[in-house]
Amino acid sequence: MTDNSVPTGIEGLDSVLGGGFPRNSLIIVAGNPGTGKTIFSAQFIYRGATEYGENGVYVSFAESRESFINNMKQFGFDFEKLESEGKFRYLDFLTVREAAISAILDIILKEIKRLKAKRLVIDSFSAMSQAFKREFDARIFIHTVLSRIMRQVGCTTILIDEIPYETEHIGSGMEEFVADGIILLRAIEQDERLFRDLLIKKMRGKEITEDRLAFTLKGGFRVFPPFKSRTPTETRRFKPIEDGPDKFSTGSADLDGLLDGGYPKGSTVLLEIGRDISNMQYHLILAPTAWNFLAKNRGVIILPSSGISYDIVRAGLRWLIFPRM
Ligand SMILES: Nc1ncnc2c1ncn2[C@@H]1O[C@H](COP(=O)(O)OP(=O)(O)OP(=O)(O)O)[C@@H](O)[C@H]1O
Ligand SMILES: [Mg+2]
Known part of the structure; x- marks a missing residue:
C-alpha cells in the first residue's frame, strides 16, 4: 500500500x-x-x-x-x-x-x-x-x-x-x-x-x-490472479496416476477430476488452443499425459508439427520435468 x-x-x-x-x-x-x-x-x-x-x-x-x-x-x-x-x-x-x-x-x-x-x-x-x-x-x-x-x-x-x-x-x-x-x-x-x-x-x-x-x-x-508459472524450489520425481477401468489418466489429478477420471480409452481428444495461450501453458496439459504413460513403461508416439525436431520434443518434456535444465 x-x-x-x-x-x-x-x-x-x-x-x-x-x-x-x-x-x-x-x-x-x-x-x-x-x-x-x-x-x-x-x-x-x-x-x-x-x-x-x-x-x-x-x-x-x-x-x-x-x-x-x-x-x-x-x-x-x-x-x-x-x-x-x-x-x-x-x-x-x-x-x-x-x-x-x-x-x-x-x-x-x-x-x-x-x-x-x-x-x-x-x-x-x-x-x-x-x-x-x-x-x-x-x-x-x-x-x-x-x-x-x-x-x-x-x-x-x-x-x-x-x-x-x-x-x-x-x-x-x-x-x-x-x-x-x-x-x-x-x-x-x-x-x-x-x-x-x-x-x-x-x-x-x-x-x-x-x-x-x-x-x-x-x-x-x-x-483470480492471472496465471503465472512458478519454478519449483525443489524437484521431485513425477508420480504416475493409476488409470480407471475405462479412462486413461491425464497425468493431472485436477484435470482427471474435471473429466470424470481422464480421457476415455480409445478416444481422440482435440485440444483447442486460444491465441493468448503460450506454448508453456498448453504443454502443462499435454506433458503430464505423456509422463503418465512413460512412467508406466508404455510407449508414446508424438508426431511433431513442422519445424519441431525430436530433440526439441525431448528437451520440451525434460524441461517441464526439470525446469532449471
Ligand atoms: N451468496 C452468494 N454467493 C455467490 N453469489 C451470490 C450470492 N448471493 C448472490 N449472488 C450472486 O450475486 C449476483 C448479484 O450481485 P449484486 O447484487 O452485486 O449485482 P448487481 O450488479 O449489483 O445487480 P443489480 O444490477 O441488479 O443491482 C447475482 O448474480 C447472484 O447470482
Ligand atoms: Mg446492485
Whole structure:
C-alpha cells in the first residue's frame, strides 16, 4: 500500500492495480444486472472500514437499508456493527424522489464530513439520474459534486453504472470521460456455465498489464490472479496416476477430476488452443499425459508439427520435468 493508492479490499485486485485505486479518485463500476456491482462496492466499503481505517458512506437509490444489510450478511459483512461504531452510514433515497438535488447533496456531504469518510459509493448513477430527471440534469452532478467536491473532501468514490442487457456503451457516455477509472463486470454464459470476468478499461496513472481478470462471488468478491508459472524450489520425481477401468489418466489429478477420471480409452481428444495461450501453458496439459504413460513403461508416439525436431520434443518434456535444465 502506498500513500497514493487506496486498497480496494477485493482479493487479488490490488496487486494488479499496483496497490489499489488512485487516492481520491472517481471510479465507475459498470455492468449488466446481477454482475456483482453492489457486492464489489459493499466490500470496498466494508474492508475499508474494518481493515484500512477508512470510514465509508453507501448511497443507494435502489435498495432499502434493511435489504442491503441482510443481503450482505451472507458474505460475512456486518454493516450494522460498523454503523453502531460510527464507521459506516447507509443513505437510501428510495422515497425522496422529489427532493431537490441540492438537498440530497447536502445530506451526502454532511454525512461524509460527520464520519470523516474516506470512501463513498453511489448505487447507482443510472437510478439517480432517473430520480433527478424532472428538475435537474444528473450529469451536472458528476461534474460539480463527484469530480470536484469529493476530491476536496478527500473521498475515493465508486459510481455504479447499470448497463441494461443488449446495450454496448456505459451509462450516458459522459461519466466515462470524467472518471479516473472504469471497471466493467461481466457474466458470460458458455456451454451452460457462467463465467464472470472483470475488465479494467481505464485507470488513471496506473500501468495495468493484466486488464482482464476472472472472478467469483462465492464467499465475497474474489479476483483470480492471472496465471503465472512458478519454478519449483525443489524437484521431485513425477508420480504416475493409476488409470480407471475405462479412462486413461491425464497425468493431472485436477484435470482427471474435471473429466470424470481422464480421457476415455480409445478416444481422440482435440485440444483447442486460444491465441493468448503460450506454448508453456498448453504443454502443462499435454506433458503430464505423456509422463503418465512413460512412467508406466508404455510407449508414446508424438508426431511433431513442422519445424519441431525430436530433440526439441525431448528437451520440451525434460524441461517441464526439470525446469532449471
Ligand atoms: N451468496 C452468494 N454467493 C455467490 N453469489 C451470490 C450470492 N448471493 C448472490 N449472488 C450472486 O450475486 C449476483 C448479484 O450481485 P449484486 O447484487 O452485486 O449485482 P448487481 O450488479 O449489483 O445487480 P443489480 O444490477 O441488479 O443491482 C447475482 O448474480 C447472484 O447470482
Ligand atoms: Mg446492485
